[in-house]
Amino acid sequence: MGLIICIGCQHQVNVTPVKRRRYKCNNCGCVEVIIIRRPKIWMEIADKAGLPVEEATHLVYAGLKWEAERRGYKPKWVDMKFLRLFGRKPNGEAVEGPQPPSQHLVKWFGKERAAYAKERRKLDEVRSGGAKKGTDFNANAAEPDRRYWSGFEGWVD
């Protein structure tokens, strides 16, 4: 069994088995979830309803803003991440000021940063004369996977 937790509204569902596929929250429509394959003994594993949709999207926006300010990202980063999560641009959420994000959102930020760093390392290898032997990336092959780049255009580093 596993737990699927929506990072948008905290909607939590027990799933058996956890399939290798994308999940979309049927409460708030968020497409990024945290999957816990082996819940720890202290975790609450009962199904939980999510926050009301409007509250969830406003809180996520506030959390994105908080992260952007803390790390010095451009404001555009907030809108792009929001679009990524909910498939639409912020509409009314932008009135929110920054607020500390939920623990699940924090976890997702970490995953996003790791993915970005990995992509950047690949491109650095290409620029410095090709991939090392034994890596799964071939400098002569097609373009590197740019999925993550498209989500990070607003990055300031």
Ligand SMILES: [Zn+2]
């Ligand atoms: Zn949700």
